[in-house]
Every structure is written in structure tokens, then in C-alpha cells.
Amino acid sequence: MAKIKPGKDSTKKDVILMKASLLFRTRGFNAASMRQLAEMVGVEAPSLYNHIGSKIELLQEICFKMAAEFTAHLDVIEKMPVTSSAKIDQIIRFHICMMLNKFDQVFVADHEWMHLKEPYLNQFLNKRRVYEKRLVTLIEEGIRTKEFRKSNPYVMVLTLLSAVRGIEFWQRQRKNVTPQVLEDDMAGHLLKGMLK
Amino acid sequence: MAKIKPGKDSTKKDVILMKASLLFRTRGFNAASMRQLAEMVGVEAPSLYNHIGSKIELLQEICFKMAAEFTAHLDVIEKMPVTSSAKIDQIIRFHICMMLNKFDQVFVADHEWMHLKEPYLNQFLNKRRVYEKRLVTLIEEGIRTKEFRKSNPYVMVLTLLSAVRGIEFWQRQRKNVTPQVLEDDMAGHLLKGMLK
């Protein structure tokens, strides 16, 4: 009779969200069916609706949870009393770590957000625009302090974010590259390209 | 009665492929319906099947056409009698130009290939692996000739390909960046990060 498991730290809903991230990544949001998700969770499809409101709600939660994590990290970095290049270095490494540790969720937020419905679609895009703008500001500071060479800061942000996002390829075919080499070499490459 | 338009350079099938690229990019392959495609083309849904075999065939043609274009370009570059960094520079710029000029098709090949069915799925992934391996070889040459600094060449390829792919974001929100600035600054950033 109990509809939602009480107490416990990891609720059934958390399990559903994890499995949904995996399923949405591998099949895509639209191709993923609630019957497939139910099978992964170990219940019949209609039973899912005791824990969630709808399929689209799962996508919303995944996308906004990831947005919140990246924003929270940037909040911390911005306040740190270090050079601009140290900040950018840490941000690059954080993105890489997120790709490595929360691959499914980051992937879904990166690739399936367009299936969000209004008003969530606009809210999400706005969060991303704000995040990018804050990175641009960080880079502009670094150009002013002569740490970075003079180059279009928006293109720099685009290059950084795109490059780290591409780790999704690496996740599929590891090719003798350890996470540490990946992190150090990619962060080095991207940062060196920005320096004077 | 005529099933396929004769002569003419741009057939109805070409129009369908163009519209399908746009539709698959904006909605995703699975969310895109043949009825929507038919409306964009200006016919009823069943009429599409006089020109095409199936929905999945459209995806196949888009993905393999793009793979062929990138491969053909690399064939040319490899034979050129110039430095490794000049080759890499040209490849980066070619990728950027493709993103700018054939955005829909490149996007679909990048994001929707996973909906291909076997044996096309494996064929496509194999083409991409071969392409990446050839880039790795180019970079290894540049490291041997001391043009590039010593760093994992596979990570370098990953960084390059990921960064140029990210121009899809820029396509959505131009932000006072001209194509020429984008091309020069991004290619500069990526190449500088590789040099000694």
C-alpha cells in the first residue's frame, strides 16, 4: 500500500533517476521508453508513476541538477584569491571530472535538453547562457592582467567547453589513456593555448 | 505517374535529404516524424516513399555522406608537402568551415548516428575510428619533428575534434563573433596549445 519508501537515503526515485540517465544517454530521450526504464528498475511500467510524475519530469530533474552543480562550483571558484589562469585551470579540471564521474547525467544534460518543454527549456538555456557569460568575464580579467593573450574571450569559452564535452568519445573507447593523463594533457593543451 | 523526377540536377530526393537534416537536427531522429518531414517538403507523408526507402535510410545517407567528405579532405591533406602544423591547421579550419556551411548535416552525423542500425552503425563507427587514427598519426609525426610538444596524441585529437564540434553552440547564438574571428581564434588557440 505504501506508495513511496520512507526514511532511507537512497529512495526508489533516485534509482529511477540513475537508470533514466543511463537509458536516455544510450537511446536518446524520445527513443527511450518507459517500459524499458521499468525493466531496468525491476517493476512494471505503470508502477513507475508512483514515484515520478512523468517522463519529461525525469529529463527536467537531470538537466537542472547538473546545471546546479556546475553553477555551485563556479560560485566557489570565483571567490578564490588566485590568478585567472588558476581559476580556469580548476574549471577545466572540474568539467573533465564531471564527465568522468557523472557521465550519463552530464551527457543527457548536454544532448537531450532540447526535449525539455517550456518554461523549463528557456530556463535551462538561460542558466547556460549565464554560466558562459561568467566564464567570459573570468577570461576578460585574465586578458586585462596580461595572463592570457588577446583573443576573443567568447571563442575561448566556446573552445574550452566544447573540448571538455568531447570526453564523451573517450568514455566509449579508452585507448590506453588514463583519466589522469587525459585531465593533465587536455587541461594543459587548452590552457597553454590561452596564455601569452 | 512518373515516380522520380528525371534529368535535373537537384532531385526531389535532394530536397528531402536537406529538409530531413534540418528536421533531425532540431527534433532529433526519433522525435522527427515523417509527417513533419512531408509537410516541410510539401507533400503527404506516403508520397515520400516514392523517393526514399525508409526513414532510417535518410539517416544513413546523411551520416555516410559527411564521413566521406571528411575522409576525402584528409586524403588530400596527407599528401601535401607541408609541415605537420600546417596540415593540422588546415584540418581544423576545414572542420570549422564544415560546421558553418553544412551545419545541419554535420550536426546529425555527430549526434544522431547512434540510431543507425547494423551493419551501418558499425561501419560508421569504424570510419570514424580510422579517421581519428590518421589524425593521431599526423600528430605523432609533428611530435617526432619537434613541431609539437610531447603530449598524448590521442588526447590532442580528442581536444581538437571536440572543440570544433562545439561550434554548434555558436551557431545558435552568434554574439558578435564573425565566422572569420571564430575560425582564426579557435584554430590559433588549439594550435598554439600543441606547439613547443
Next chain:
DNA sequence: CCTACCGATCGGTAGG
């Protein structure tokens, strides 16, 4: 948490 089931929409075919 299940069984039973609904209305909607899908890709594609038949037939002309």
C-alpha cells in the same frame, strides 16, 4: 505494486 486498457501517434503499405 500489479493487470487491464485507452487514445494518440508512429512508420509504412495498398491501391489507384
Next chain:
DNA sequence: CCTACCGATCGGTAGG
């Protein structure tokens, strides 16, 4: 190139 239509599958609800 169209109208008419099919079987399959979808997200989700009713009721217990």
C-alpha cells in the same frame, strides 16, 4: 502523388 488504413508502440490512467 493522393486517400484510406494497418499493426505496433507509445505515455499514462483506472481500479484495486
